[in-house]
Amino acid sequence: xxxxxxxxxxxxxxxxxxxxxxxxxxxxxxxxxxxxxxxxxxxxxxxxxxxxxxxxxxxxxxxxxxxxxxxxxxxxxxxxxxxxxxxxxxxxxxxxxx
Numbered sequence: 001x002x003x004x005x006x007x008x009x010x011x012x013x014x015x016x017x018x019x020x021x022x023x024x025x026x027x028x029x030x031x032x033x034x035x036x037x038x039x040x041x042x043x044x045x046x047x048x049x050x051x052x053x054x055x056x057x058x059x060x061x062x063x064x065x066x067x068x069x070x071x072x073x074x075x076x077x078x079x080x081x082x083x084x085x086x087x088x089x090x091x092x093x094x095x096x097x098x
Contacts, residue, residue, distance in 0.1 A: 029091050030054040036086040037061065045072070057093040059083070069097045 019025045034052045051062040063069045072079065076095045084090050
């Protein structure tokens with residue numbers, strides 16, 4: 001059963017409490033990570049991206065270009081830091097390019 005909280009607070013605070021009390025956080029993180037991928041990587045990478053999914057703390061990205069996959073594999077650490085910075089907290093720890 002969820003804990004009762006005070007009736008006063010901003011909408012942002014109430015939403016944070018809802019996410020903390022329920023299991024909505026992983027789903028919201030998956031959506032936020034996908035949006036961050038497409039906004040940070042730009043149109044060139046977006047064209048060759050087939051699927052983006054988050055499982056736990058690992059980001060799985062399916063690409064249609066082997067050349068692009070190889071190029072992005074050199075910058076995995078930078079991709080992780082850019083996405084985490086965009087989201088404001090550590091959501092992903094590893095990137096798997098397929």
